[in-house]
Amino acid sequence: MSDDTATTDAAPDLELIQAHIRDVPDFPHPGILFKDITPLLNHREALAAAVDGLAAPFLGAGVDHVVGLEARGFIFGAPVAMALGAGFVPARKAGKLPASTIGQAYDLEYGTATVEIHADAVTPGSRVLIVDDVLATGGTGKAAVDLIRKAGGTVVGFSVLMELSSLRGHEKMPDVELHTLLSV
Ligand SMILES: O=P(O)(O)OC[C@H]1O[C@H](OP(=O)(O)OP(=O)(O)O)[C@H](O)[C@@H]1O
Numbered sequence: 013m014s015d016d017t018a019t020t021d022a023a024p025d026l027e028l029i030q031a032h033i034r035d036v037p038d039f040p041h042p043g044i045l046f047k048d049i050t051p052l053l054n055h056r057e058a059l060a061a062a063v064d065g066l067a068a069p070f071l072g073a074g075v076d077h078v079v080g081l082e083a084r085g086f087i088f089g090a091p092v093a094m095a096l097g098a099g100f101v102p103a104r105k106a107g108k109l110p111a112s113t114i115g116q117a118y119d120l121e122y123g124t125a126t127v128e129i130h131a132d133a134v135t136p137g138s139r140v141l142i143v144d145d146v147l148a149t150g151g152t153g154k155a156a157v158d159l160i161r162k163a164g165g166t167v168v169g170f171s172v173l174m175e176l177s178s179l180r181g182h183e184k185m186p187d188v189e190l191h192t193l194l195s196v
C-alpha cells in the first residue's frame with residue numbers, strides 16, 4: 013500500500029458486500045431488477061468494506077479529484093476521495109448545479125438524462141477517478157468519461173461497486189481502467 017492515505021490493504025470482503033445488496037423486482041419500472049444498496053449503507057462493516065474496496069486500487073495513482081455520479085455515486089465518492097487524499101466533484105443531473113456548467117447527454121437503462129459538472133471543477137491536466145454504485149448499460153459512465161475529457165481532465169479509472177454484466181456496460185469504455193467489486 014502507498015502512503016497516500018490510511019485505508020486497509022486487505023482484500024475487500026465481497027461476500028459481506030454482496031449479502032447487503034437487496035434485489036427489488038420491477039422497480040422503478042416493470043422488468044427492472046433493482047439493486048438496492050441501502051442495506052449495505054446501513055451496515056457499518058459492509059459500508060467500510062465497499063469504500064475501501066473502491067479506493068484501494070487507486071492508492072498511489074495520484075488522483076486529484078474523485079467525480080461521484082448523482083445520486084448514489086455521491087455516497088461512495090466522497091469517502092473514496094478522502095481515502096485517496098483527493099477532492100470530490102459531484103456530477104449532477106441537468107439544472108442542479110448553481111454556477112457555470114459543462115454537460116454531456118446519455119441514455120439510461122430506463123430513460124435519458126444529462127450529467128453536468130461545474131466548469132471550473134476539473135482543471136486541464138488533473139487526474140480524475142470516477143466512482144459510482146452500478147454500471148448497467150454504461151451510458152452514465154461513458155457520459156462521465158466524455159465529460160471529464162471535455163473538461164481537459166485525465167480519467168485515471170472508473171471504480172464501481174457492481175456491474176450488471178449482462179448489460180455489457182464496460183464495452184462502452186474500453187479505454188478506461190474499470191475496477192468492479194462485484195459482477196452480478
Ligand atoms: O450504466 P447505466 O445504464 O447508465 O446506469 C447506471 C446508473 O444508473 C443509476 O443511477 P440513476 O440514474 O438511476 O440515478 P440515482 O443514483 O439518482 O438513483 C446508477 O446509480 C448509475 O449512476
Ligand SMILES: Nc1ncnc2[nH]cnc12
Pocket residue numbers: 044045046047048121146148149176
Ligand atoms: N438495475 C439497476 N439497479 C440499480 N441501479 C441501477 N441503475 C441502472 N440499472 C440499475
